[in-house]
Amino acid sequence: MGRTLAEKVWEQHVVRRAEGEPDLLYIDLHLLHEVTSPQAFDGLRLAGRKVRRPDLTIATEDHNVPTVLGPITDPVSKAQVETLRKNAAEFGIRLHPMGDPGQGIVHVIGPQLGLTQPGMTIVCGDSHTSTHGAFGALAFGIGTSEVEHVLATQTLPQYRPKTMAIEVQGDLPYGVTAKDLILAIIAKIGTGGGQGHIVEYRGEAVRKLSMEGRMTVCNMSIEAGARAGMIAPDETTFEYLKGRPHAPKGEAWDQAVAYWKTLRTDDDAVFDKVVEIDATQLTPFVTWGTNPGQGAPLGGVVPSPEDFDDPIERAAAERALAYMDLKPGTRLRDIKVDTVFVGSCTNGRLEDLRTVAEVLRGRKVTARTLIVPGSMEVKAAAEAEGLHEIFIEAGAEWRTAGCSMCLGMNPDTLRPGERSASTSNRNFEGRQGKGGRTHLVSPAVAAATAVTGRLTAPADL
Ligand SMILES: CC(C)[C@H](C(=O)O)[C@@H](O)C(=O)O
Numbered sequence: 001m002g003r004t005l006a007e008k009v010w011e012q013h014v015v016r017r018a019e020g021e022p023d024l025l026y027i028d029l030h031l032l033h034e035v036t037s038p039q040a041f042d043g044l045r046l047a048g049r050k051v052r053r054p055d056l057t058i059a060t061e062d063h064n065v066p067t068v069l070g071p072i073t074d075p076v077s078k079a080q081v082e083t084l085r086k087n088a089a090e091f092g093i094r095l096h097p098m099g100d101p102g103q104g105i106v107h108v109i110g111p112q113l114g115l116t117q118p119g120m121t122i123v124c125g126d127s128h129t130s131t132h133g134a135f136g137a138l139a140f141g142i143g144t145s146e147v148e149h150v151l152a153t154q155t156l157p158q159y160r161p162k163t164m165a166i167e168v169q170g171d172l173p174y175g176v177t178a179k180d181l182i183l184a185i186i187a188k189i190g191t192g193g194g195q196g197h198i199v200e201y202r203g204e205a206v207r208k209l210s211m212e213g214r215m216t217v218c219n220m221s222i223e224a225g226a227r228a229g230m231i232a233p234d235e236t237t238f239e240y241l242k243g244r245p246h247a248p249k250g251e252a253w254d255q256a257v258a259y260w261k262t263l264r265t266d267d268d269a270v271f272d273k274v275v276e277i278d279a280t281q282l283t284p285f286v287t288w289g290t291n292p293g294q295g296a297p298l299g300g301v302v303p304s305p306e307d308f309d310d311p312i313e314r315a316a317a318e319r320a321l322a323y324m325d326l327k328p329g330t331r332l333r334d335i336k337v338d339t340v341f342v343g344s345c346t347n348g349r350l351e352d353l354r355t356v357a358e359v360l361r362g363r364k365v366t367a368r369t370l371i372v373p374g375s376m377e378v379k380a381a382a383e384a385e386g387l388h389e390i391f392i393e394a395g396a397e398w399r400t401a402g403c404s405m406c407l408g409m410n411p412d413t414l415r416p417g418e419r420s421a422s423t424s425n426r427n428f429e430g431r432q433g434k435g436g437r438t439h440l441v442s443p444a445v446a447a448a449t450a451v452t453g454r455l456t457a458p459a460d461l
């Protein structure tokens with residue numbers, strides 16, 4: 001019987017297998033940031049161990065950094081960043097600190113450097129490591145004790161998850177983006193729909209996505225509960241990687257591409273679960289609740305708890321509506337927002353910023369609008385195209401790279417009761433600041449919303 005993409009990559013990395021035990025996997029790339037690494041390094045120090053492969057390990061500062069350059073004033077954030085710097089220096093790990101041209105959100109810099117490649121195993125103490133699966137890598141988040149294990153041994157014991165295919169048939173209609181697609185997928189299968197599975201996104205609409213779009217989709221796999229998300233590499237992948245600093249060169253490139261082309265699910269492979277989505281029926285999608293599965297088409301209304309048959313979902317909807325201060329039946333397009341956030345590892349890449357600029361060109365924002373590039377390289381590229389001038393002209397704030405308002409671990413937060421349209425991936429209670437209310441949206445919807453101050457798609461302008 002044939003094998004799935006996930007099975008191929010997994011088998012390629014098993015260094016030890018024993019009955020009743022997890023497989024021991026070799027890890028090709030280990031990404032670090034300031035939040036989940038301190039105790040892992042403490043553990044190494046206590047055990048008197050070194051980092052096994054500093055050359056396969058790279059660190060960046062992202063969660064705790066302010067996006068207006070200057071000193072870190074919050075003592076916890078400051079301690080975390082300083083600890084990472086000390087650990088990186090002591091253990092010989094490459095670090096991109098705040099202000100460095102290579103700095104950025106961990107899931108933005110890996111692909112941008114060409115470190116993320118098809119067929120690799122990639123881990124990071126961060127749930128959105130699934131982003132890197134867009135390249136056909138097996139990439140997943142790990143806990144801090146696992147970070148220590150990988151630092152010490154470059155391996156990780158793991159039970160093999162089941163496999164799931166999400167088949168996206170047909171083309172996405174004009175104006176419907178990767179973010180709308182993944183929000184619709186999560187609304188369909190639920191935040192637990194992918195649990196215990198590695199998801200492979202397949203089908204025509206997925207093949208037509210750019211690498212940026214594929215990263216947006218894989219990024220949110222974890223919001224459907226999946227262990228990882230993957231997309232088989234193809235010409236789009238190779239095109240993106242070619243010439244990047246860490247991509248193979250010359251003959252090594254040709255060999256790599258020949259191998260990468262084998263990284264596809266065999267025609268006779270069988271997935272444990274298959275979900276089908278009709279892309280042609282999709283429209284811009286937004287969330288109304290407090291988990292990423294509580295979403296609906298922008299043209300719709302806030303649902304009523306009674307619409308849910310499942311008692312748990314009904315109770316969740318009731319609680320979400322109370323927190324979000326929304327009434328059933330309200331048109332989603334009538335929801336007013338105070339703040340628009342464009343950024344994060346979901347939608348903080350150049351393509352996302354181009355989309356936003358296209359909408360904002362010649363217009364003015366009416367809500368506070370933060371535009372935060374996912375990395376300093378994205379910032380430089382955007383500025384080289386003059387995008388920042390369009391943003392500033394429109395009245396938006398143009399910042400430096402970091403996680404920013406994706407989560408309240410730095411100065412960019414919502415005040416209690418404030419409501420945002422956000423291109424990030426989580427709308428949990430208090431995620432963007434205590435008492436803040438989050439609507440997850442695509443960059444296109446974020447930009448149009450910034451103009452009107454209500455949830456809006458560019459086609460409505
Ligand atoms: C801080 C970190 C551990 C966390 C994660 O794992 O995802 C963060 O990046 C997030 O998005 O909530």
Ligand code: SF4
Pocket residue numbers: 062063105106107126128344345346402403406407424425
């Ligand atoms: S941008 Fe948001 S989701 Fe991504 S790593 Fe940072 S905090 Fe996590």
